[in-house]
Amino acid sequence: MAFTNEQIERYSRHIILKEVGAKGQKKLLNASVLIIGAGGLGAPAAMYLAAAGVGTIGIADADEVDLSNLQRQIIHATKDVGKAKVLSAKETIEEMNPDVTVNTYRTFVTSENIMDLIKDYDFIIDGTDNFPAKFLINDACVMAKKPFSHAGIIRFQGQLMTYVPGEGPCYRCVFKNPPPKDAVPTCKQAGVIGAMGGVIGSLQAMEAVKYILGVGQLLTGYLLTYDALKMEFRKVKLPTKTDDCEVCGANPTITELIDYEQAECDGVGL
Amino acid sequence: MLITVAGVKKEVKDDLTVAQLVIDEKVETPQYVTVTINDEFVESRDFKNTVLKDGDTVEFLYFMGGGQ
16 A cells, blocks of 8 residues: 555654654554543544544444533534534544544443454553443453553543553453442542543553554553642552453453443433 | 652551551542552452561552543
């Protein structure tokens, strides 16, 4: 596949990088990333991946755009209130970059559909807002041997980690099981500063791009934490001994996907 | 003795347990925090009987569920 003149100009700031080059840009154009949740994290992640020329972007979300989303979900605009988030996201991406094919899945992920959703993608981004979904994405990616980026945001804080099969701990190694409903505050209850999604979602896009290019060090084996009030990033090393993990360990006891009870984040617009 | 908690060096009393450290550090949801000492997980049921040693590095990893 040869670049058009327009593509050479569009991606010139990538192509000039020795870590990308024409070869890397072709890898991006041939790559596919699935973003689960088109919200605070998924919006910036999707936009940077689209602008970067990731050729196929899948977006899964069952929600519609709510006015209270617009403080942080920058892929949606005021005119989109009431529209399906996946449709609004697709329209924004198509305006940004015609090189990108957008696949939309207007659904929440469940144990029934997730394996089918992730199977054709190179990398998965968890942009969901609840623990049942986060554990489901983790377990499905472990079982399907798919790399993914976990992230979470609340108030002025954010975290992320990257799972690559065989290269370090999974989300369940660290957090074991979802906390009981309402035991840990959600964004709806506790609030979140809008730019937090921008910071952490953009870092998720960065991990996806690095994985596709095969450059640098991924956040495997580390949890990156960000405290915006202290303006402090910390890269916390995670334990390497994780062979007793219930899903990715030597003798997994979780061999089927679990639909945990949905937490309180299932209200409109979260 | 001197330990490192979330990247900060601290002078603490000898025989400090993880359970007491969690209280001293005002961990928001102590029953749901993941604790590591020197890059190894400590099960929450072991917080009470895990005594910290001089030079230990402790990390608290918190559930963060938001994203949409």
